[in-house]
Amino acid sequence: MSAAILAEGLTKRYGKHVALTDLDLEVAQGEVFGFLGPNGAGKSTTIRILLDLIRPTAGRVEVLGTDPRVGGAALRAHIGYLPGELEIEGRNTAGDLLGFLADQRGTVEPGRIAALADLLDLDLSRKVGAMSKGNKQKVGIFAAFMHRPRLLILDEPTSGLDPLLQQRFLTLVSEAKANGQTVFMSSHILSEVQQTADRAVIMRSGKLLGTENVEDLRRRSPRAVELVFDEDVFADDFAGLPGVRDLSVTGRTVRCTTEGEVDELFKKAAKYRLVSVLSTEPDLEQIFFSLYGR
């Protein structure tokens, strides 16, 4: 079986500016694949090349076994694409617009649009041009998912969605995976990729830093942890614990960065009465630094 996505030596220059350098990528069919990187890493550039919206300076890609430069409409029929900067204008209602797209595609099962509207809480009677960014994003998600394409290419799909809807979106991704579809999803947020993806690549400044098994990434990536107790605690109790660094203990509050195992930390914490636990994901730059030391 051919790969869902294959890129070899992909390079893109805009004049003197190098947006992408020698990228190799292979995404298997049926895989949920995260494409991670901060703004400007080259994610949208790669995605646009996969869709033949722009052409590479060097290297080649195959999408579902076909060169997108020759695949045309037949290839596009198998791809659901959500652009990073979605622009939807016009006086049509969401229902009319999505109904039109469904007719064009001809493969959308009856009731699918209503079910998606229910899941993502979208009022189909609203005019798309007057919608908020988040609602427009939902329309874009519908358009990508509704015909259950073999391959979903999603550029920052949850941008503009509130946390509840981000979770609902992730259920759509899980459903697509269960259905054997391939999902290629860019993001600058590790946690959303961690929840759904099998593997992820991490990009920075147009270069691939590494390919990661997402389960490993979850274990290895640092988290900022804050524990608050109902009384002052002894700093010595928390000193030198495995997987704990940047420790600061002030009165009732312990702050630290954890990496990997947190078992010892919580065993020590259990000596006291814990009032609250806050664990936050650092931004990608910090994760890069922790994983790759640069």
Ligand SMILES: Nc1ncnc2c1ncn2[C@@H]1O[C@H](COP(=O)(O)OP(=O)(O)OP(=O)(O)O)[C@@H](O)[C@H]1O
């Ligand atoms: N049409 C263009 N002309 C010139 N430079 C461009 C063009 N499109 C992108 N770039 C540059 O190429 C680099 C990669 O951009 P790209 O949009 O692929 O990054 P990204 O990872 O998708 O980030 P973002 O999330 O901000 O879109 C950036 O430095 C960007 O400024």
